[in-house]
Amino acid sequence: MQVPSAGREEAALEGIQDPLVREQLARKLPALRRHLGRAEEHRALLELCEELDELDAGDRLALVANLDYLLERLSVDALRRWIITGMRACEEQPERLTRYLRLEDELARASLAFEASGNGLETFRAPLQFYANGLAGRPLELKNRRNAVLNGPPLRAVITANSLLLPEGYSIVDGTDHFRLYCAAVAHAVAHLRFSPMHQDAGSLKPMSIAIISLIEDARVEYLLALDHPGLRRLWGRFHAPARNETALTFRALTRRLACALHDGRVEDENYWVNKGVQLFRERLADPYDYRAFREIGSILANDLGQMRVRFNPQQYVPEPAYCDDNSFLWNFGEPQPPPQQQEQLFVQGVRVERVEREDGGGEGGAGTLVEVEQRFSYPEWEYRTQTERQDWVTLIEKPVQLGGSPRIEVTIPRHRVRQSIFSLIKANQLSRSAKLRRQWEGDQLDLNGTIAALVDYRSGVQPDPRVFTKPGRHAPKPSVLVLLDLSESTNDRIPGRYDSVLDVAKGATIVLCEAIGEAAERFAVHGFSSNGRHEVEYFRVKDFDEPFGEAQAQRVLALRGEHSTRIGAALRHACGLVSEQPGDHKVVLVVTDGEPSDVDVFDRDYLIEDAAMAVRVLRGRGVISFCLTLDPKAKGYVSRIFGNDFLIVDELVELPFHLSKAFVKLLNR
Amino acid sequence: MHGIVEQYLIKTEPYYCPSGKEIDLFKSAYHLRLPMMLKGPTGCGKTRFVEYMAWLLKKPLITVACNEDMTASDLVGRYLLDPSGTVWHDGPLTTAVRYGAICYLDEIVEARQDTTVIIHPLTDARRILPLDKKGEIVHAHPDFQLVVSYNPGYQSISKDLKQSTKQRFGAIDFYYPDPEHEATIVAHEASVGHEVAAKLVGIAAKSRALKGRGLEEGISTRMLVYAAALIRDGMRAMDACRLAMTRPITDDEALHKALDGFIEAHFA
Known part of the structure; x- marks a missing residue:
């Protein structure tokens, strides 16, 4: 800690x-x-x-x-x-x-x-992300929106073209079923994305007009989406409920009543203004796609409110009910544009947190890790221009994994699926007709030699051996597989359409893989590396060959963070040494990386590639197979120079767990 | 037509609603006796299409559902014992080759690769099936055609056809029909109103958007037909959709929640 x-x-x-x-x-x-x-x-x-x-x-x-x-x-x-x-x-x-x-x-x-x-967003993030993607029919990234001030108005969702910022938590005042509240917010956002014109010029509209026009627009798009999703009407309806008892004549109360009445489509409200709004709205429903006509209603109603001398405080106003967005999606206010500002704020926040994390992590050591002290190793590097090996050129430091610091990521990969597939793959591949068990008591086919021997025995009056069948045996290869994770800075990149980074997915995939393999009792280890110049190639042993995969190891995987660069050659040589110590004659290093080798002190693009290729040749010479899973779609050029044919480009990153398990099993059976 | 394969003739017209040119394409391919591969996700109508084409072409259809434990002898035949000694029994593939039927190998990737290679001499210009155990070479009947189905989805991670097998086939891509057609199909198959069918199709469309982002495969047309039939018989829509659609396709709780959200969005 x-x-x-x-x-x-x-x-x-x-x-x-x-x-x-x-x-x-x-x-x-x-x-x-x-x-x-x-x-x-x-x-x-x-x-x-x-x-x-x-x-x-x-x-x-x-x-x-x-x-x-x-x-x-x-x-x-x-x-x-x-x-x-x-x-x-x-x-x-x-x-x-x-x-x-x-x-x-x-x-x-x-x-x-x-x-x-x-009941916060984090609790529901996974199902909500699925819900949003499905309802929108395309990836819609969900982001967190944090309440920055204690005494500010409650937060509302913010919609942009490709993402949706949701408040990190609603309060109990907004409703008790927060999953449904978030669903309502997502559905509302999808309605806007599908039916609202984006960023209309606000021009000289008064704030009150903007608020009322937005409210009418909310009702219009909800009406449209509910046409083919009638259940959404009920979903939204639950959050209108408190407004039904509202009697005050303040701006907030009146707009809540109007929103509720528009949703219900009834005109029985005691208030003339609310009834007028519903009446006008209903008249225009003949063509619900006519944005202009509905905008007119908003102007009329705002004008009425002005004449009724209803006070409006734009600073305190938030759209009601709670699932609504802040309407910034609808308007273009000219100079200080709210939606980019929001994003920028979020971005700045994100960076700040990241930097502070790193400050913390730098100085202090971690307890309870596998490697208690740092160990230093020297490795050569291949200089392709002179075709010579630079002796003791790189210093590799085995460091303990620092626990904490990195928030726990939710592994959204359906574990059972990978587990099942690994399990069946390992089992299926073990069943091998090439390993035929002869002289069995029972089996699919006759064992020709056994049968002849039995017949000979029978004819010569000796008790024949009844074991005359063959059946397929199981290969029991016990290879040692070392999964080597690239932990360079670029693995922190976010994946478009998702809320996690490349490293998060790699971590999730690793955990799922480890759990699945752990059950199948194969010998494997998980190590990671990054580099900061030739004097500091960091190497982390996350899980070693002879330890089981449990909670502590999973914590270590989660605690990994991406920083610095990718000097892959030294890491490969080190991994080779470790895997070579393992018993058996089948040894594999499986590299998971997201980009080409690079480092801060190397400016020749080919240098590290050639060195890595040499490292792979060294590995091969020592009987260690290497295989690379890369997430870089443009990797083919350099990765084939390093690994020959032993690589796979995973272009759909979410499929990494499957490719990882597939590659793992393939390597087991090489 | 030989009596043995006559029993495989499809007597009544199966319901099939074309969503493209696939009927004409298949007819032309059959004219050349080109081996055909029907690719597409599960439950989108591949098997129904083959039945329909067999009916249309008035050819017997022999269907074999492939599985992992299927051996080559299960396809070509084997010697069996009877009181007089050993007798040869043709397998389904040999029967189709000998007497002229369409042989349909359903989900061919499920079969092991050493089994699938026996179709190689049948699917090139030679059109022969060597029965090595019997010492016979069967020349294909002029009416014989081989059709396989193949789901190029997630299955391909563990199982895939060899290139040498793939390249012997012509292929037609299948996908779930467009919403209008799909609703018509569901309404017809399960005898429900078009409105219910359209809602079910809407739910399925949302689940298909999650393919590769959580779901291996979206909800298939076949599942929609099941759910629609349950609704027709009086089950609550929510229950029917859960039973026939969302619960079978995934075990993941987060996905269940999202899928239930889609059902709620359509059925008020």
Whole structure:
């Protein structure tokens, strides 16, 4: 576990304004540490505490006093959502908020239980991603949208042409079935993507007009999508329910009533304005594809509201109900364009987190890893221009895998499928008609020699041997396979249409493969490498030949991170040495990489390729087979120079697990 | 026509709704007795098409479902014992070759490669089937044609046809029919209204968008027919779709949730 040292902690606490809170927190932090798994959590908590200035002094202290209890049940992110829920639900009721933060309010307990049961986007990400891709009929990347300020308006989804940013969590105020709420948000987004014109010029439209026109547009696209998906009407309908009891005449209440009435298609509302809206909407449903006609309704209704002197505060307004998006998809506001801004914000956030992670990981060693100390090895490298070997040219350092630091990725690959396929592949390949078992008690065919011998015995009056059959035997090759993962920086690239990186997929594939092979009891190891110049080729033993694959090994795989470059030759030579120590005469190194060899101190493109090719020849000479799975679609040129015919280009990355298992089994039976 | 293969004649017209030129293509290929390969995902109508073509051409159809344990003798025949000694029994392939039938090897990749090579001399200009155990060479009847079906999906990871086998065939690609046709087919096969059929087709279309992104294969037309038949007999649409469509195709919980979402989106 990595935790900031005492000195850094004190410095971090200085960001908190309130001296009382700072003092109490300083006292509590050591005890709280057991609830905070990673360094990021620690930092997130301090950041959260800095933001508590939004609250009353008394409320702040009450909250800090309860931190122990709360963090025992919630992650820091969930705690943050719990506070936001309280602030939203107790708007303009300061006494109730105090009770909420002291956990004396009914809602506080309900919301706590709710957050503790895990209802954020991360919980539902996998099914939602499938749902979004299926409903949109194309890859639609789901991204996380984090609530940056405690006291801000609730977050709404943001739609862009190819991705959908969803709030990382809704609160219990928005509804209790959050999976359905997310589904409703995805369906709403798909409706916009299919039927809404994108980025209409907002021109001189007033904010109120924009809000009302957007609301009408929401109703129109939902109507259109529900034409061939009638069930979606009910899905959306559940979240309109609270609006049915609304009686106030504020802008928020009126628009909620209108949205609900448009959804229900009824005109029985007590309010004239709402009824007028529904009436106009229904009149235009004869041609629901006519965007202009519906936009007109919005203008009329906004105008009416203006005359009714209904107050509108654009800063506080959020579209209702909660599944709606923020409508930035519909408008082009000229200069400061909201959608790119949103993306940029998210991007900056992402980079910041990444950098901090690395800062942390650099200095401190990890505990509980396979290699306790760093070991250094020297390897030669091949200089193709002079056709000579540079002795002791590269320094390879075996390092322990640092646990933590990398968030746990969800392995979205259906494990059982790979497991089944590996299992059946291994078994099927073991069943071999070339290994014929002779002289069997039973079998498919007669063993000619056995039969003749039996007949001879029979005729000469001797008791014949009844074992006269043959049956196919099972090959039991026990090869040693070393899976060598490329951990260079480029493996952090995201895959288009998905929310994970190349490395994430490779990790997932490795875990699934390891679990599957583990059951089939083959000898295999998983190692990884990256390089930072010739003096620092890092090599990680994630799982070794003689250890079983369990939780600890899986943690190590997940903790791997991509950095630096790909100096593959040295890693291959090292792997060769390790695999050669294994018993048996069938040895394989299976390389998984995403690009061509490169390093910071090499400028000749061919140099590392030629060196790697030489390493492969060395391996072959020592009886070790090498095989390369590459994720680079343009790899053919160089990868065939290195590995000859022993490579496979995986262009559809999501299929990596299958190709990996297929390659593995193929190599087993070489 | 020889009495032995007459029993393989298809007497009544099977329902087949063409989605392209496949009927004409197949007719022309049969005219040349070109071996044919029907490629496509499971449950999209390959077998029904062969039945329909056999009916249309008025030729007997001998179908063999291939599997991993099938040996060459299961196809060509073997010696069996009877009171008088050993007698030769033709296998289904030999029967088709000898008496002139269409032999349909369903899911040929399921058979092991050493089994499939026996069709090689049949599928080039020689058109002969050597029975090495019997010491006979059977020359193919003029009416004989070999048709195989083949699913180039995920199966190909573990199993694939050799190039030398593939290159002996003409091929027609099959895919699920377009939504309008597919709904018509489902409505006809399961005797349900077009509206229900169209909803089922809508669900299937969404699942097919997940192919390779979680699902090995989308929901097939055959599954839609099953689900539609259950709905016709009074089962709730949600239950029928789960039973016949979403639960069989995957064991993954996240996918079940998403697929259930699609069902809910179509059936209010």
